[in-house]
Amino acid sequence: MPAVWSGDPLWLADVLRAAGLDVRELPGWRDRGHGDFADIRGVMVHHTGSDGATAESIARGRPDLPGPLSALHIARSGAVTVVAAGVSWHAGEGSYPWLPVNGANRHMIGIECANSGTSPSAPHRTHWPDAQYVALVRSCAAICRRLGRSADRVIGHKEYAGRAQGKWDPGAIDMDILRRDVADDRGVPEPPDDDYSDILLKRGSRGPQVAELQRRLKAAYASYAGNLVVDGVFGPDTEAAVREFQRRTPGLVVDGIVGPATAWALRLRVVSARA
Ligand SMILES: [Zn+2]
Structure with a gap:
């Protein structure tokens, strides 16, 4: 159709x-x-x-x-x-x-x-x-x-x-x-339970938290992140998807870096905090 x-x-x-x-x-x-x-x-x-x-x-x-x-x-x-x-x-x-x-x-x-x-x-x-x-x-x-x-x-x-x-x-x-x-229903989003104060993911970051970021982008934003490979390595494709998410989300700075504000907006699950 x-x-x-x-x-x-x-x-x-x-x-x-x-x-x-x-x-x-x-x-x-x-x-x-x-x-x-x-x-x-x-x-x-x-x-x-x-x-x-x-x-x-x-x-x-x-x-x-x-x-x-x-x-x-x-x-x-x-x-x-x-x-x-x-x-x-x-x-x-x-x-x-x-x-x-x-x-x-x-x-x-x-x-x-x-x-x-x-x-x-x-x-x-x-x-x-x-x-x-x-x-x-x-x-x-x-x-x-x-x-x-x-x-x-x-x-x-x-x-x-x-x-x-x-x-x-x-x-x-x-x-x-x-x-x-x-x-x-007033439709006010509830803040996630996760603590994002220590979150900082950017080009070159590696590990399970990057993999979780990739999974979240891939599942929730398939229209532009559906082809993302979940490999736990923050490369150019991951950065491009993060930038696209930031571009589409009012209030975020488009810098390709996942800090607390972007993590909150993504409802990112925190997996590796203080591991
Ligand atoms: Zn029915």
């Missing part, structure tokens, strides 16, 4: 990252989809049906339903992976007051959460790790802000397709409580 129509949410990764989320970009997401979006009206929340379902499996789809199956995947760790910018096949048959009957896919950003759903009658947040639930709330809030819509535009698959298809996802999520939490 050539993403030629400006309606496609090519802003997803940037908007979610600006909300402080742990964002990964599945390579090729900008060009993945079943055609282009029409006007985007909101967000539809799903559970995958299994705790271990991966972002790759959402991109791939199933034998009876080719992927992508949703724009975003949220793991139980809270990691949010951007899977597709084009239309995903997630809604199927159903209806909702401000959506066309059996035609929601071109109007709704789908979020698949890796979760068994437990059961249709399970109390709110049963078997939903805090990290995953908070990431869901924050993702919905960031998207609604970007769309200029209120939290009312977050609906569950069960609210759209419950009658038509017997869908009950997202299981163990009371959608009214979720919408209230989305409305309350």
